[in-house]
Amino acid sequence: MKGHERDYTSTGQPPWKSPLAFSLLLHGALILVALVGWHWTTPSEELPPRSIAATLVVQQPQAPQPEAVPQPDPEDVRRRQEEQRREAERKAAEAERQRAEAERQRREQERQAAAERERQRQAQAREAARLKAEAEARELARQKAEEEERRQQEEARAAEAERRRREAEERARREREEQERQAAEERRREQERQLREQQLKALAEQADREREQARRRQAEAAAAARAHEQQMLSDRDKYHLLIKQRLNQAWYRPPSATEGMVARLRITLLPNGELASVQLIQGSGNTAFDNSALSAVRSISRYPLPDDRDTFERYFRQFTIEFTPQELR
Template identity: 50%
Template sequence: MSDQSREIISTGTPPWKSPVILSVVLHGLIIVVGLTSLSLRSPEPEPAPRSISARLISEEPPQPEPAPPQVDEAEEKKKQEEAQRRAQKEKEEKEKARQAAVKKEQQRQEEEKRRQAEKQQAAEAAKAEKERERKAQEAAQRKAEEAREKAEAEAKAQAQRKAEEERKRQEAERQAAEEAQRRKEEAARQEQERLERERQEQAKREAEQKRREAERRLKEQQLESLAQNAREKQAAEERRRQEQAAAQARQSEMLSESERYQALIRDRLSRAWYPPPSATEQMTATLQITLLPTGELASVQLVSGSGSTAFDNSALSAVKSLSRFPVPESRDTFERYFRQFTIEFNPEKMK
C-alpha cells in the first residue's frame, strides 16, 4: 500500500470505527447479552405453599390441623430438566447467534478490506491519472515553450536580419558620404597644393633674390671683416707682445721675490732646527708644507723620510716651531710658490 493510500485510509475512518475495535466491542456485547438472558430465563424453584394456621374458637373441641400437600419430586425434577434443556437450547442459539455475528463481522471486515483495497486502487488510479495528466501538461508546456522559443528565435533572427540590412544600408550611406567627403577633401587638397606650389615658387624667387642680395652684402662684409681682422690681428699681436713682455718681467720679478722669501724661510728653519747628534750628512728628510696667506702654518707632513725617526721628528719640530713664515704680499706669488711647497732637511744644505 502506498503512502498516499495509507494517508487516505487513516484520515477517512475514525479510530473507534476500525474493524478490530468494532469486532471486540461486538463480541463483548454478545457475551453480556447471553449472560443476561441466561440469568433471566433460569427456572426459579417454586415457592412452597404457605401454611395457614387458624384457630376456631367454638364450643366444639379443637380439631387437628391438616398436613401440608406433598410435592411430587419426579415432577420437580422433570421441570428442572426441562429448564436445563431450555437453557442449553438458548445457550446454543446464543452461540449460533454469536458465531453468526462473528461471521458477519468477518464478512464486514472482508468487505471493508475490499472497499479499502478498491479505494486504494481508485486512489492509485487517480494518482496515476494525475501523473499522466501532469506529464501530459508538462509535455504540452514543453511543446508550448519550444514553440514560443522557436517563435522568439525566428523573431530574433528576423530582427537581426532587419538590423543587419539597416546596418548595411547605413554603412553604404556612410561610405558614400565618406567618398563624397574624400573627393571634396581631395579637390581642396589639390587646390591647396597648387596654391602652395605657387607660394613656394614665389617664395623661392624672392629667396633667390634675397640670397643674391645677401651674397653681395656678405662679400662686402667679408672684405670688411678681412680688413677688420687684419687690423685686430695686428693689434692683438701687439698686445700679446706687450703682455708677454710684461709677463716675463712679472715672472722674473715673482721668481726673484720667491727666491728671496725661500731663502728667508730656509734661514729661519735652519736656525730653528736642532738635528740629533746621530745625524749625518747623508740623511735627508723631505717635508711638504702648506701655508695660509697670512704666513701661518696650515699643515706639514713627511714626504720622504731619512731612515731615522729622531732626524725626521727634529725636522717636523723645526717647521712647527715657527709661528709665522715670511711670505710675499703678492697673492699671485704666494699662490704659485708658497701655498704648498716642499723643503729638504739636510745638515749640509741647511748650513
C-alpha cells in the first residue's frame, strides 16, 4: 500500500482515477459481460411432444411439417464464453502493460532530469573552482611581486650605505653571501626534489594497494554471489518439494479423474507465506478435477517459504504447478 501512496502523491490523482483502479473496473465489467452472455445463451429445456394415435378416414393433402428450431451446441456456447473470457483478460493485461509503460517513462524522465541537474551542478562547481584558483594565483603573484620589490629596495639602500662606508668589505661580503645563498638554494632544490620523489613513490604504492584491495573485493563479491546463487537453488528445490507435499496432503482427487488429465495453476504468494491468488491457466477438461486442484491450493493457510527475500522474489512470488491424477509437477 505504501508504494501506491507514493504514486498518488507524485501524480496528484485521486485513487479512483489511478491506472490500477481503472484496470480493476475493466476486469469487473468484462467478467459481468461474460456472465450475462452465458445466461442469455444457455439453452432452455423443452418437454418432449406427446404422441397421439389417429386413423385417417379421408385422404387429404399432407400439411408441411414445421422445421425444428436448432438449439445452440453447449460446446459452442462454452467455447464462445472461453473466448470472451480470454479477450477480457487480454484487454486487462494490455491496460496494465500500458500503465506500467507510462510509469516507466515517467521515472525515466525524472532520472534524466536529475542527471541533468547533477551535471549542471558539477559544471558550476568546476567553473567556481577554476575561478577561485585563478584568483588565488593572481593574488599570490601580486604578493610575490611586492615582496620582491621591497627586498630589492632594501638591498639597494643597504648596498649603497655599505658601499659608501666600506666598499671593499661590501664586495667581499656580497660574494660570500651569494655563495651561501646559492648553496642554500641548491640544498632547498635538492630537498624539494627528494620530497617530490617520496610523494610520487607513496602515491604509486597507495595506488597499487588500492588496486589489490579492489581486486580482492571483486573476487570476494563474486564468490559470495556464487555461494548465494547455489543457496537460492538449494532453497528453491527444498521448498518446492515442501509445497508439493503440503498440496498432496490437502488434495482430494475426484473419482472422475483419469490418466492424462492436467490442470495447470498459477500461484501467487505473499512474503509471509499466505496465498495472494490462484488462477487456473490450463484446465483439464474436467470441472471436478480443476475445482479439486483449486480447493487444495486455497486450503493451505500458510505455505512454507525460505527466509531469503531474493529467493522468494525469484522463485516463490509467483510460480506454476501442474496437477495430474498421478502426481504434482
